[in-house]
Structures are given as C-alpha cells and as structure tokens.
Amino acid sequence: MKHVTGHLAAYLGGELDQPTRALVDTHLAECAACRAELASFDQVWAMLDVAAAAPVSAGPGLWSGVRSRTVAVDPARVPWFFGRGPWTRRGWAAVAVAAGVFVALVLPGGTGPDGTGPTVLASSDSAGWLSSTWLDDTSNPGLAEQWMLAGLDSDGSAP
Amino acid sequence: MDPKLDDDALMIRTARGEEAAFRLLVQRWEHDVLAFLSAMLGSAEDAEDLAQETFVRIYRNAGNYRPEGMFRSWMLRIAGNLARSRLRRRRIIGWIPFDPTDHDVADQGAGPEAVLQAGQTSDLIRGALARLPDRQREALVLHRFQGMKYKDIATTMGTTLPGVESLIQRALAALRDELSRGDRMP
Numbered sequence: 001m002k003h004v005t006g007h008l009a010a011y012l013g014g015e016l017d018q019p020t021r022a023l024v025d026t027h028l029a030e031c032a033a034c035r036a037e038l039a040s041f042d043q044v045w046a047m048l049d050v051a052a053a054a055p056v057s058a059g060p061g062l063w064s065g066v067r068s069r070t071v072a073v074d075p076a077r078v079p080w081f082f083g084r085g086p087w088t089r090r091g092w093a094a095v096a097v098a099a100g101v102f103v104a105l106v107l108p109g110g111t112g113p114d115g116t117g118p119t120v121l122a123s124s125d126s127a128g129w130l131s132s133t134w135l136d137d138t139s140n141p142g143l144a145e146q147w148m149l150a151g152l153d154s155d156g157s158a159p
Numbered sequence: 160m161d162p163k164l165d166d167d168a169l170m171i172r173t174a175r176g177e178e179a180a181f182r183l184l185v186q187r188w189e190h191d192v193l194a195f196l197s198a199m200l201g202s203a204e205d206a207e208d209l210a211q212e213t214f215v216r217i218y219r220n221a222g223n224y225r226p227e228g229m230f231r232s233w234m235l236r237i238a239g240n241l242a243r244s245r246l247r248r249r250r251i252i253g254w255i256p257f258d259p260t261d262h263d264v265a266d267q268g269a270g271p272e273a274v275l276q277a278g279q280t281s282d283l284i285r286g287a288l289a290r291l292p293d294r295q296r297e298a299l300v301l302h303r304f305q306g307m308k309y310k311d312i313a314t315t316m317g318t319t320l321p322g323v324e325s326l327i328q329r330a331l332a333a334l335r336d337e338l339s340r341g342d343r344m345p
C-alpha cells in the first residue's frame with residue numbers, strides 16, 4: 001500500500017485534480033497512519049489561518065514614502081514615448097525602428113551573453129515573460145536589459 | 160480616477176505618469192504586499208521598508224509592464240525577490256529574523272482571551288515560518304496568506320506545479336515537526 005503523505009498539503013488546499021483526490025480519499029479510508037498525518041497537518045493549517053487573519057496595517061507613511069521617491073521627484077523616469085500629444089505617434093514610430101534595429105543586432109544568437117538576456121523582449125507567452133529571469137534578483141542581465149530596466153538593480157538593493 | 164479601473168488600466172496610466180492612478184494602485188495592494196512581506200520577514204519595519212521599495216520598482220518599471228492581467232503575480236514576484244535578497248543579507252550579518260511583538264493582533268473584534276490566544280498562535284506560527292527555507296516559506300505564504308492557487312504560485316515563483324506542491328508539502332511537514340517538538344500544537 002503506497003501512502004499518500006506527499007499529497008496531503010495539496011489535499012487540504014483543494015489543489016488535487018479529481019482522480020488524485022479520489023485516490024487519496026480511498027487510501028485515507030483504509031490507512032490509519034495517513035489519517036493521523038492528515039490530522040496533524042490540519043492542525044497546522046488551522047494555525048496558519050489564525051496567523052493569516054492577524055491584521056497587518058500600512059502606516060500612514062507608506063504612500064508618502066513611495067510618492068517622495070517616484071512621482072514627486074522622478075517624472076523623467078517615465079518613458080518619453082508614453083507621453084501625450086503630437087510626440088506620441090512619432091515616439092512609437094521611433095521605438096519601432098529602434099526595436100527593429102535591436103532585434104536585428106541582438107537576436108540572431110537567440111539570447112544575450114548570459115543566455116537569459118534580450119529573448120525576454122521577443123517572448124510572447126505571458127507566463128514565459130513573467131517567469132523569465134529579468135526580475136530575478138539572482139539574474140545577471142545583459143547590457144540591453146539593463147538599459148531597458150534602468151532602476152531595477154540586480155541585487156535587490158535600493159539604487 | 161475611477162476606482163473600478165482594473166490593475167492593467169491603472170498601470171498604463173501610471174506609465175504615463177498619472178499620479179492618481181499610481182496612488183490607487185498602491186492603496187489597492189499595499190495590504191497584500193505588507194502581509195506577504197511581513198510573513199516572509201517576520202518584521203513589520205522591514206516589511207514596510209520593502210513594501211515601499213516594491214512600489215517604487217513597480218513605478219519605475221511601469222513602462223515595461225505587459226498588461227496581460229497578471230499584475231498581482233508580477234508585483235508579488237518583485238516583493239518576493241526583494242524579501243529573499245533581504246533575508247540573504249540578514250544571514251550574512253547573523254540577524255535573528257523574528258520579532259513576536261512586531262505585528263498587531265490587538266484589534267480582532269474578539270474578547271481579550273481570544274485575542275491573546277490568537278496572538279500566541281500567530282507568534283508561534285510566524286516564529287516557525289521564519290525558520291523555514293526561503294522558498295518553502297514563500298510558497299506557503301503565497302498559498303495560505305495570499306490565497307494564491309498553486310498555478311499562480313508557480314508563475315510568480317518561476318517554478319512548476321509539482322515544484323510548488325513539493326515546496327508546500329515540505330513546508331507544512333517542517334512546521335508540524337517544529338511545532339509538535341515543543342508540544343505547542345493545540
């Protein structure tokens with residue numbers, strides 16, 4: 001009889017697909033050891049609920065702190081091609097041209113120097129985009145990425 | 160600013176430099192970010208510090224954000240990276256990460272005894288959480304404190320579904336073992 005202890009967290013969290021859940025149910029009905037394991041996990045689960053319910057409140061300084069480091073001092077950080085007015089259309093055209101040049105220059109090798117580089121710019125699936133390394137604090141972004149992401153320093157420290 | 164605008168619409172406006180949009184976004188998510196960081200770091204002061212940093216980075220990278228309905232995952236990924244970085248730095252300088260007096264359990268609308276008990280349970284759990292490996296803690300906190308499904312946790316943490324299941328299973332087993340060692344389970 002194969003125990004189901006490895007599935008019990010997902011079982012409690014409602015994350016098992018129907019066939020797996022049915023297998024776990026069947027096993028639990030006949031295995032006292034796994035039932036005891038489930039009961040002990042369930043207690044921790046309940047304690048986590050209590051801890052999660054403890055209120056966490058933002059101090060009044062959060063927004064003012066954020067504001068003083070962003071909109072209040074740093075409007076130049078906003079990419080100019082997102083601006084309004086007659087420049088916008090020309091701006092996007094310039095970006096398109098620049099992107100074409102960039103793709104032609106950088107992408108033939110497929111990736112940046114560290115294998116994780118500018119391919120992110122060509123990635124079209126959102127999960128790939130999100131899980132790509134450009135936001136990972138352990139990544140070593142290429143020069144082009146650093147240019148794109150000026151302000152997102154790689155070690156997680158404040159610039 | 161229309162408070163019903165979704166996150167993507169607010170991010171597009173933020174990228175154009177619209178302060179009201181950015182402010183609405185911060186107000187909408189500051190609680191989630193703080194709760195996540197507070198459970199990750201065990202310190203309200205550090206949580207607030209890194210929550211601020213998270214929103215600063217969101218602002219600075221608004222122009223690179225892809226409006227595909229995944230703002231929350233993107234935001235928590237930034238916060239998670241910052242938290243892990245801070246935890247690494249603490250380990251280097253030998254910081255003890257958990258301060259039981261740091262979070263507020265005094266206002267839960269229950270009687271004083273229940274509040275005290277909830278406070279003790281909360282401290283116990285947060286203390287045990289602080290001793291988990293970072294990725295196990297992050298997965299468990301995203302699941303139990305942020306209510307995220309495994310699929311979204313996998314996206315946020317850049318791992319697979321079985322990877323998330325394994326992280327959370329091991330986290331839960333470690334918490335159970337630690338809490339039962341001191342016979343502190345109810």
Ligand SMILES: [Zn+2]
Pocket residue numbers: 002003004027031032033034035
């Ligand atoms: Zn069994």
